Structure formats: C-alpha cells, structure tokens
Amino acid sequence: MSVAPAPSLSLAAAAGGAPLLFRQLFDAETGTFTYLLADVASRQALLIDSVFEQHDRDLSLIRELGLNLAASIDTHAHADHVTGSWLMHEATGCAIGLAAAAGAENVTRPLSHGDRVAFGGRHVEVRATPGHTNGCLTFVLDDHSMAFTGDALLVRGCGRCDFQQGNAHTLWTSITEQILSLPDSCLLYPGHDYTGRSITSVTEEKAFNARLGGNATERDFVGHMENMRLPHPRKIAEALPGNMRSGKPREASAAADWAPMARSFAGLPELSPAWVAAHRSDVTVLDVRSAEEFNGPEGRVSGSVLIPLPELESRTSDIPSDRPLVVVCHSGSRSALATQQLLKAGRQQVANLRGGLSRWAAEGYPLEGVVQA
The missing domain is CATH 3.60.15.10 (Ribonuclease Z/Hydroxyacylglutathione hydrolase-like)
Known part of the structure; x- marks a missing residue:
C-alpha cells in the first residue's frame, strides 16, 4: 500500500x-x-x-x-x-x-x-x-x-x-x-x-x-x-x-478513546484508512457526498450510509446510533465539515476518514460500484 x-x-x-x-x-x-x-x-x-x-x-x-x-x-x-x-x-x-x-x-x-x-x-x-x-x-x-x-x-x-x-x-x-x-x-x-x-x-x-x-x-x-x-x-x-513531574499525569486516563485517533492541526479527529478497513464491522461509515457521486463510477465503501452534507442537519435521526461513526467523502473536506457539525450536535464517537475515499482507494482498500477504466 x-x-x-x-x-x-x-x-x-x-x-x-x-x-x-x-x-x-x-x-x-x-x-x-x-x-x-x-x-x-x-x-x-x-x-x-x-x-x-x-x-x-x-x-x-x-x-x-x-x-x-x-x-x-x-x-x-x-x-x-x-x-x-x-x-x-x-x-x-x-x-x-x-x-x-x-x-x-x-x-x-x-x-x-x-x-x-x-x-x-x-x-x-x-x-x-x-x-x-x-x-x-x-x-x-x-x-x-x-x-x-x-x-x-x-x-x-x-x-x-x-x-x-x-x-x-x-x-x-x-x-x-x-x-x-x-x-x-x-x-x-x-x-x-x-x-x-x-x-x-x-x-x-x-x-x-x-x-x-x-x-x-x-x-x-x-x-x-x-x-x-x-x-x-x-x-x-x-x-x-x-x-516537577515533567507533565506526567498522576494517573493514567480511565477513559480510553474508542479508536487510535489522530487530530489534524485544525483539531479534527481523524482515522486512517487502514484502521477503518480493519474494523469495518465495528463502525458505521457515513458518506456525505451527493447521491450522484455515491452511485457513480468512483464507488463507495460497502455498507456505508448515504446522507448528503446539505441534508445532514435535518436528517440526524436517520444516522445509526449503535456504533461509532466514520464520516467520508471524496477527499476528506466535506466530511471534515460534517464531522464538525456532528461533534457540535453532541455526537461523541465520530471521526473523519483521513484523506477521504481518494486515499482509501490509493492505499488499496476495496470500493463497490467502481467502474474500471
């Protein structure tokens, strides 16, 4: 990869x-x-x-x-x-x-x-x-x-x-x-x-x-x-x-993150394609692209849920709540905004897919519906 x-x-x-x-x-x-x-x-x-x-x-x-x-x-x-x-x-x-x-x-x-x-x-x-x-x-x-x-x-x-x-x-x-x-x-x-x-x-x-x-x-x-x-x-x-302890906490934090989260310099929680691919059954992948893109030749992550970004605020009740969310789009830009909106709305277990579906595909992970050139 x-x-x-x-x-x-x-x-x-x-x-x-x-x-x-x-x-x-x-x-x-x-x-x-x-x-x-x-x-x-x-x-x-x-x-x-x-x-x-x-x-x-x-x-x-x-x-x-x-x-x-x-x-x-x-x-x-x-x-x-x-x-x-x-x-x-x-x-x-x-x-x-x-x-x-x-x-x-x-x-x-x-x-x-x-x-x-x-x-x-x-x-x-x-x-x-x-x-x-x-x-x-x-x-x-x-x-x-x-x-x-x-x-x-x-x-x-x-x-x-x-x-x-x-x-x-x-x-x-x-x-x-x-x-x-x-x-x-x-x-x-x-x-x-x-x-x-x-x-x-x-x-x-x-x-x-x-x-x-x-x-x-x-x-x-x-x-x-x-x-x-x-x-x-x-x-x-x-x-x-x-x-005087060089910043070492007195006790380790009892609340472990649900995933090995990294944060972008902008402060956004992100997950790598590798981790998401390995834990696909443990998370819900939320795709915020348009319906045309979701069903288009670039493909989609198998089993992902489509809610286009403009509809996200009005359709929060449609988002599954039984598992953590990984938000995706083509490059990670629109999904970054969606992740911010979900965090502000009180959703805690949510992260952006780093690099979006473009990086997902570049690292060799499968997409369904892809039209081969």
Missing part, C-alpha cells in the same frame, strides 16, 4: 544557516507561546515550552509536516501551565529537556549553561538566565538570529522575582549579560504575552523596556521588581507539581 509522502517544506532560512522551519503557536488560556523549530534537510525538530492541553495540536502539526521530534524542552518549570513534554515523549520518544537546577522528575536531558541541543544540522545554545526562577534557561539559535527567553525577558517586561527562588539582582545580571549581550538584530521570542505582542529584538528591549531599558540602572530595576506585589498565578497549585 502506498503512503502519502511528507509535504515539501519551503521555509525561510536563518541567515548563514541551513534552512529552518519555524512556527510560533499560542495557548490563549494561559497566554503561552510554544515554538517549533526544524532543520529542513533532516526534518529533525525541537519543541520549546509546550502546553499540556495543546498536545494534540502540537503533535498533529509535527506529524502533518513529517517531522521527527528530537526533544521537547522548557525554558523553566512554569507556574501558570503544565508542560506537554511527557506526553510528547510518550508519543514520539523525544528527549525531555529542562534545567538540571530545577530538579524535576522524568527529565531525560538535564540542561546546564553552555550545553547544546541539536536537531539535525542545527542546534540551540543553552544559556542559564536565572532570576525569575533559579532554573530559567534561554535558548539561542546557533547563528544568534533568534533567542527564546521564556519568562526571563518578555516584550517590554520580564518575569516576576517573588517566588521559586526568584531574585531581582540575579535577573538583572542574567538579562544584561546573557540576553542583551546578543547581537542587536537578534529576535527575541518570549514565553508569554497577554496583549498580542509576539516578538521583539535586542535593540528594542535595550531602548524601550520600561524596567531595564534606556538609562535604567540595576538599582532602578530592583526597586521596580521588589514593589510589584502581584497575585500568584491562578494555576500555580497544579502547574508547579505537574511540571
């Missing part, structure tokens, strides 16, 4: 380095940025600051782009969300990277200042930048064109210093000596932002950061940081213990 090839990656190359794939992802609930980097030539990838609840999204993107994840690494043990590193390790076998100083469980790659984390022909340099916490790290791309600062340095701000062994004097030193010492053109990517700011640069923060830019001195900075009096993050009670 043929398998669809991985997509071609035509991506921007960092100056002076091998072509690099770069994606910035966002979790609106916690204001967290997650970063995916990949060496295009080798398809080896690195994930920075993942979020537990966004695991399906991140894994789907990695799989859709045909990447092999070398490591899931965190800039620090977060207090506002739980990392997705353990889940990603379970799904891909990647390394789990966190500062050795954090002392967390399940870390397979303890990181210290001066280490390198490689992904194919590229790497990030590890710089210790404590002060927000004692285990904060900044990851600097090999050509110094970009750096991932976690909470040590934010856009026009920086991380707080009032818990997790934070210290304003230490953070001043970390920022000025390890981050703002990078080339002025270096782009800085923060761990969080809550007002829509997603990127800055060394030049900008030197000039405009209200806490430490312009003519600010260490005394100014410390005076600001020690008088902020912020409430603790609302998820700190669950986030810190969770991150």
